[in-house]
Amino acid sequence: MKLAYWMYAGPAHIGTLRVASSFKNVHAIMHAPLGDDYFNVMRSMLERERNYTPVTASIVDRNVLARGSQEKVVDNITRKDKEEHPDLIVLTPTCTSSILQEDLKNFVERAQIEAKADVILADVNHYRANELQAADRTLDQIVQYYIEKARKKGELPEGKTEKPSVNIIGISTLGFHNHHDCTELKRLMADLGIEVNEVIPEGASVNNLKNLPRAWFNLVPYREIGMISARYLEEQFGMPFVDITPMGVVETARCIRKMQQIINAQGGNVDYEEFIQNQTLYVSQAAWFSRSIDCQNLTGKKAVVFGDNTHAAAMTKILAREMGIHVVLAGTYCKYDADWFREQVSEYCDEVLISDDNGAIGDAIARIEPSAIFGTQMERHVGKRLDIPCGVIAAPIHIQNFPLGYKPFMGYEGTNQLADLVYNSFTLGMEDHLLEIFGGHDTKEVITKGISAGSDLGWNKEAQGELNKVPGFVRGKVKRNTEKFARERGFSEITLEVMYAAKESVGA
Template identity: 85%
Template sequence: MKLAYWMYAGPAHIGTLRIASSFKNVHAIMHAPLGDDYFNVMRSMLSRERNFTPVTTSVVDRNVLARGSQEKVVDNITRKDAEEHPDLIVLTPTCTSSILQEDLHNFVERAQLEAKSDVMLADVNHYRFNELQAADRTLHQIVQYYIEKARKKGELPEGKTEKPSVNIIGTSTLGFHNQHDCTELKRLMADLGIEVNTIIPEGASVSELKKMPRAWFNLVPYRELGLMAAVYLQEQFGTPYIDITPMGVVETARCIRKIQQVINEQGADVDYEDFINEQTLHVSQAAWFSRSIDCQNLTGKKAVVFGDNTHAAAVTKILAREMGIHVVWAGTYCKYDADWFREQVSEYCDEVLITDDHGEIGDAIARVEPSAIFGTQMERHVGKRLDIPCGVIASPIHVQNFPIGYKPFLGYEGTNQITDLIYNSFTLGMEDHLLEIFGGHDTKEVITKGISADSDLNWTKDGQAELNKIPGFVRGKVKRNTEKFARDRGFKEINAEVLYAAKEAVGA
């Protein structure tokens, strides 16, 4: 039921498929019943990519249930091996097919005897982990598989690259603005004189993985994806990793200073302070805008933030620290990493919410009635119902989050994009008001509703008429306050007199 209505993070197999299909020439086979095979459709609809390797479904049907899946799965693996000649085939069950508790390790071992490709099982607990956790684990498993394979064959390169270099870990298909972020990170590294050793998984070949230990450091821009691989590389080769997300002026500068520290400790001699100052003053417009009259008008306005850990934490800091906006509460659906999120945002907001219940988030927004919301597509729908503007800052993704134009969230160009998003979100409510003043709307019908349930009160004709006279950007709030006033006093309908009384009760 939860999946049918709304999930912030999808089931585990979606995370595995995202990783497998991000690599070049890697083929994923999903052991699943019909109904779980929507990944190809979802990806082709959303990501606007010209070419990608489709996922193959090894269908679990009544015949398979009667005699077991082994022969069919092995046949599908060897058939795809012969047809596509991939470097790697990844087998994954779904949470549905996991109920069968089949020995998929044995299936993989049997297929490996006949296949020329490498074959591996994405070993993820589909009952305990969600999409983000499974993606992180699958990426770690693939990196470890090819590092160990190269080590056994004596093909593991020794030593570091001659010049400072980086592995960028965690950009993947169906990630929130990941393609544009990756382009911005490559530009940033080039400006810093740092070579990009590998970028994984998006667009990488598994044959490149053996050269990952040659990098001077690993950069993990998204906390949800890449940390396990980075920790593994640090443990095996002593490669330091940086997990500071360069989002916003302050955090981008902090990330660059950490890069400077890490590479100087390994023999480089760089000083990036002039670069940081130049970018902050002339490339990023965010610092200038924060002192402009437009931004000053936003000072003290109330906002709420919700999303994955990376984006929700970063945007909370930008709002509070760089733009002087009052963050009433900040929240994340990454419950498995709640301690980190609390530590990051506690000093920048009044309250921290950790939940994956969209209804609870909707009610929390309605309770505090912020001037703007910064959240996922779900919070955008909540905002529409409450007449509160919303800027989308995190997955779950929508086709709108794959813009054709260049819109990174990371780096110094990212600071400009985020500033525009924040400013436009706050000022959006005024547009309806001005349209009504100048007759831009054909109707002023009240469309605001509650979040938990539709209104149980009737509005009389004169009450409705008075409500429609109220400017659109505050009408929803007045409607909710009036209905609460009427409900508390036992009124069954709301006329103009009840509306006036409610306004007087709150001193309006």
């Protein structure tokens, strides 16, 4: 067993809670020991919403264990049912409370006798699934529950909407720029004359899930959440779905053309080519910018991309195909969907890395020494230590990735945001050197350490002074090369002589 000090995807119950709390008037009850009940704090801090349904923790302690949890769990469910009058109550254990092997399904059946709301147990394997897999599974479970409930009652609407319409599946709370992406996707659909039938789970009512089959097709913008539901709807109702993420000029156009194909196959008569042309030339500044002298300064620069499947694959394509940037490594922590990721990015990068070990990614970045990183907040921390700039493109994320201003990553406005992110992430020209000449906030005498372990080498005063004279944008590389040279030859301290010898060894 390996101790992890950073998880790229959280435990399964976080995924379940994200989906349950995204719906309107759905209450989640978490059967967990004290310490697992941090979801409310995390959501209120990051999303900064004025109004949302908090999750209730049904705490497992020694007193509960002594007499069994059933009474307390059932009491919590029926109490919340009377207090909140929810449409649905979702009960979920955490990976910790799952160890108890309690019959939670029986608890739910007991509670259903008294509760007016629907009550379900999140059907997720908490030992095997992570946050993203659990969110995908929970959404599908809720969709299936309400479709089957309507079917049994004979309440499933028949036929499609009069005009072409779409369900947008997978927008959820705590998702990376999800709210802004959703606004942009709604805007895009309005421009294309496509009605938005339902957006799930964010802001949706479970009572409206029976209307999902009325849409002409489904759009799944994020591969991590929504794919299982889309496949279920395709299997049950023959509903086609689009799983092309509209990020970047090329993929946005490809997504729109796929929607055009689906609509026309169902009797529609639409042609979006003029729209695509107009948006590409005049709304998206990215197409123009990629041909400008500023962007040409980035041509051939090395970059590393890492994140979830959706964002890492999209960013790799944008950098390589649209901006001429050399993607040396593209990676994802979604190991369960590795084949899809490899198929998407292999032709656009030199190396593919599938791993959820943050140490391995940090070491790979240190080895490659790219000009910029596009990754998660973890890679941003790695970049800080290596003095390599990083643009954050995927979760895990920080409060700064929930901007109050409008910053979608999808659609044509998203292309502008991405172009800015890419350009501003690179250290350009001599800016660091100029900061040191004129005295700027980046002028430091700190010797940064490596990634896998702290530096075991000391620098004497003369060597450190010489290192500080090296321009900032190459100082990290000089430091690492010198330390590598010293270790290979058994030196315990770096002096001026060692620095000069290291310089000679690389022919600098």
